[in-house]
Amino acid sequence: MNNYNLTLVLKPGLEEKARLELLESLKKKFAKVEKEDLWGQRSLAYPIKKQTLGYYVHFVIEAEPKIAKELDKTLRSEEDILRYLFVRV
Template identity: 35%
Template structure:
């Protein structure tokens, strides 16, 4: 299993319960596909470095996880089809 980290930004107009539900959803995607969530770090609402689709702030969340090499592709697919995601990135951590 390889170590990865993902950071995603949720739309600032989402309610707090919807933000928490989305974080649990992504943790569930990782765990049901054979991954192990090591750490979830919710940073809260922050200002973006630049405007994206007329949005200039969002809810940031960092998740560190271990998984097989196929899982990031599935997680990326889920991020792309989920409403409310402003930006996301998945990075393989260096050994």
Template identity: 35%
Template structure:
């Protein structure tokens, strides 16, 4: 276990290709707020930019990639997953626990 019962997670998600920079930053800020509300801490955020997808997702061939690393209690991952699943701008997401 990491510090204070929190684990280290890595989250990569792909956003709708038509999103502008302001929308991407707003979504990232909201995700950061959710992590903090769940007693977590964002350690790294990397905007990888618009990239071509390996295969079409919902008829899109490109998407904006974003990487987050954070410390979070294990029971709080469900809230992050729920937020991403319900957001129509998120095409795909994958969250991995790093400190196993």
């Protein structure tokens, strides 16, 4: 098992219910969520997909490398995620 940091920038117009459903579906893919921080809505340094704001969420997770690769594919295909940073620590 490896530890990973995952930081997501979600679309700011996403309703709270939809945002929570998205986060819950992602958490089901993790082996173990050690920490979850909702950083809230913040300004972006530059526009991403014509958005100037983003909703930030940070996770510290523990997962097998195989799960990590699958999660990376899922994050790339999710249209409500503007950007993400997925790093092994």
